[in-house]
Amino acid sequence: MHRKRVTLRDLAEHLNINTSTVSRALSEKSSEMISPDVVKRVRKAAQEMGYKQNAAAYALKVGRTKSIGIIIPDMMNPVFAPIVRGIHSVLNQYGYTAFLAYSENNASAAHTEVEKLISRGVDGIIYAAAFRTDSVVDLCKSHSIPLVLVNRVVDQGNVDTVKVDDSLGIEMAVGHLLDLGHRKIGFIAGPKNISVSYIRLRAFTQTMAEHDLEVEPHRIVEAHSLTEEGGEKAMSVFLGQNPDATALIASNDLIALGCFTALTQFGYTCPKRISIVGFNNMPYLDWFAIPLTTISIPHFQMGERSAELLLKRIDPESDDHYEEVLLKPKLIIRQSTAPVIRRKKKIAST
Amino acid sequence: MHRKRVTLRDLAEHLNINTSTVSRALSEKSSEMISPDVVKRVRKAAQEMGYKQNAAAYALKVGRTKSIGIIIPDMMNPVFAPIVRGIHSVLNQYGYTAFLAYSENNASAAHTEVEKLISRGVDGIIYAAAFRTDSVVDLCKSHSIPLVLVNRVVDQGNVDTVKVDDSLGIEMAVGHLLDLGHRKIGFIAGPKNISVSYIRLRAFTQTMAEHDLEVEPHRIVEAHSLTEEGGEKAMSVFLGQNPDATALIASNDLIALGCFTALTQFGYTCPKRISIVGFNNMPYLDWFAIPLTTISIPHFQMGERSAELLLKRIDPESDDHYEEVLLKPKLIIRQSTAPVIRRKKKIAST
DNA sequence: TACTCTAGTGCAAACGTTTGCGTTATTCAA
DNA sequence: TTGAATAACGCAAACGTTTGCACTAGAGTA
Structure with a gap:
């Protein structure tokens, strides 16, 4: 076929007019300075000869x-x-x-x-x-x-x-867990230097406080990254220092996945041992072994x-x-959250 | 900061040399025509003044x-x-x-x-x-x-x-199923106008034939696309016409997922009712409710x-x-495939 | 008729590079 | 000392556009 790209000048000589006229005739903005007849002829020729604007030249010229x-x-x-x-x-x-x-x-x-x-x-x-x-x-x-x-x-x-609205999302998540009867709720945060993990964590403690639930420091552990691996490591230490927690919120779906693996490593299951809610509602989540309750964001x-x-x-x-x-985010309830199971109460020693 | 991008000419006047010299000094290929001293000075100035080659101009020039x-x-x-x-x-x-x-x-x-x-x-x-x-x-x-x-x-x-090597991959899949004792094996193909689905289907019938297992037409159904939805629809018709099949190969992991949903719609489970193997080993597959046995391809x-x-x-x-x-592909064995369960044999009527 | 005005078009510069070629200055051989 | 060869650099054209300006011809006005 055509080895060489056809240029404005090619069109111009073929039509016996100046390249500037061709340029203007092709441009939507400036074609009105050109007589309709010429515009029509130019565009037809451009079509036939397969003219395509040279992006580099255009960029160089107009910036x-x-x-x-x-x-x-x-x-x-x-x-x-x-x-x-x-x-x-x-x-x-x-x-x-x-x-x-x-x-x-x-x-x-x-x-x-x-x-x-x-x-x-x-x-x-x-x-x-x-x-x-x-x-x-x-x-x-x-x-x-x-x-x-x-x-x-x-x-x-x-x-x-x-x-x-990350804060709203966390409020929804906390509200959901409270509705299920959970009170001892943990949080696996992401790195504090990323806005979403920072805001979500802050929203967590605030929402809890509004419900008169003070969250103690050991209930929060920070993952080193918003990844599955980060979640897994963080979850290991969380489980170590929170034998009594019945639910947790992960800063991220990926972190939540990491929590799952750590959980199974400890021989526990979700939501039996602990309820987990994620954040993002990433694609394919509903396919997972434990369909993750999460906060959906309008990706598209x-x-x-x-x-x-x-x-x-x-x-x-x-x-x-x-x-x-x-x-606005949205709460998606799946199977990783369940009502808290009432364990046999210790009799208060008093 | 600097409003205007610094150009070759800017560098040139700043150093009191010609732009061509600057250009050559910066280029790895032609810097050897320039005295090492000048090269050094030019590159230093370029660094300091924050010169970045204008991609459009370069593209326009060299094509x-x-x-x-x-x-x-x-x-x-x-x-x-x-x-x-x-x-x-x-x-x-x-x-x-x-x-x-x-x-x-x-x-x-x-x-x-x-x-x-x-x-x-x-x-x-x-x-x-x-x-x-x-x-x-x-x-x-x-x-x-x-x-x-x-x-x-x-x-x-x-x-x-x-x-x-798609054919090799299918051979592996078939071999795996045969090892597990399956004989009545189906295939959910993708659209025939896509090479991978065409080749995989062909490899399936060939491999089966090599094992003296003729595959009857009803054992094969073609999905209209290589997607979960395509797999689901195809699986519905497959189940309708294959009450006896114990295993199937899907042209694609996504199709295999669709098979899962159709399966559950019919009230069946995998691998109990039927073993399924996919193709591609797409990310996050091992997280799924039924971890899919599949053929892994070296994506990266x-x-x-x-x-x-x-x-x-x-x-x-x-x-x-x-x-x-x-x-080369690789067989990844997960939990969607299991040994065939021996059903009570019908006594031959003869 | 002579003038201005305007619509339509052409001319040429410019965008920032690269590169063939010409020009110097220096080196080396004879 | 003279010549050629070489190394280092400058000149200017070119890549394909866009666009301000100049130009022409015809229309309109007085």
Whole structure:
């Protein structure tokens, strides 16, 4: 077939007009300066000769690439798949394309990934891997390239964000466990330098306090990462120091999974020994051996909203105040939570 | 910070030398034409002033973008995550970046995605969503842009491919079931226009034949797609027409999952009523309610190999004969398969 | 008729690189 | 001492667009 890509100039000489006219005729905005007749002829020829705009030349000229970067913490965490789909779904409508990168939950890796993306000239970045203090937001600001945070946010304000009401989610989780009769409730937290794990933990102690349940320190243990492995290790120490707990909330579905494995290692089962509720409602969760009660977040919608927000910020004539969209979580009850079983009461020694 | 990106010219005037010298000093290849002293000074200044090559200008000049496109059939299928990671891992070493797109298992969607990628000027494409006859390969050929197929291949030859030995995998699966004493074995196939489902089905009947087990037509039913939903529907009809089957092989883990749901709808359980083996060993499978015996494919390695292959093909001085790398599958035995339970024999009426 | 105005188009610069070629200055051989 | 060879660098074109400006011709006005 055609070995060489056909260019604007090719079209121009073929039609015996100037390349600038061709350019204008093809552009939706400036085609109105051109006589309708010429526009029609140009577009027909472009169609026939298979003209495709050279993205590099366009980018070089106008300074925008019509591409963005997406950075997620972990490619293996299925929860990000629907988020990415949501992003794509709106990107497609506007002719944008996305680079996908992941940080392996590593701050400096994320930083260099963003640097690479910026060097590629992306028009904006959707960042789902933020730490509470994160150099990426300064990096983007210094290059004045639009950034929107999804799910994980950052302490420092002045950034566009799309997040879910984590506190509300935890309230729901606690409420559910209380309804089931649980009182001795633990919490497996994620690293404190990530907003979601920080906020969820805080919401936990607060909600408990509102129900006049003071939570003692040994009821809380922090996993070193929001992964299954992190959950497993944390759960081991939790079980060691909480022989009496009847329920726990995990900061994350993945952590909850880790709790399961630690539990079976100790020879216990869920929800018989302990009820567990997770967070995120990641895909395929209902297939699991112990279907996990969890807090569902609107993944796809989060993706959509963040893409819309970013596109809006990329638009040069957008107002310049930051937005924060807050989405509602939902409680999904499955089989990992059950009513507390009444054990034979010790007679108080008094 | 710096509002405007610093360019080669900025560096040049700052150092009172020509931009061509700066360009050469920065380039690994041509820096040897420049005196070591100058090279050092240029690189130092570039570092300090935060110079980043303008990707668009580079692409426009040399005609290569150092980016590739990845197309997978389904973002929600976890099996592609490790493949993509494998691709990224080698891409990173060579300064390449990847666009990620998905086709929703739709041929025409895949075609337009590829067109978009080509129009973006990607240097090559890794295509994991191929049908047995697929317009994408002609599209790429006509634009003379490198293409490598992963996992799913195409009937027409002359394409670089990375695949696993599906036939061997099925042999293993059949062998495993035979060892367990099964003889009445069914097969839930995927759509015949996808190489993997076609080959796996063919391997099934062949292997059975080699063991002197003729497989009757009703033992095979074809799902309309390689998804859980497709598996569920197919399994319903399978159960209807196979009251005596004791085992089956699913073309896909997702299909196997669908079989599970249909099974429970019928009030049966696995492996008690029927043993099931899947294919792919997708992530998180060992967590499932019925841990699925399956054929494991080397996901990460498949990604690596395909990226290596593509990069090699992109290299202008590569030889021009196509390569086909074939990887070995592995049998993973879990709890969805069990020895056949001997039912009370009907006495032959003769 | 002479003038201004406007719609339609062409000209050429610019975006930031890379690279073939030309120009110097230096080295080496004879 | 002269010549050629080499090393180091500068010049300028080119990649394919977009866009401000200049230009032309025809329409409208007085």
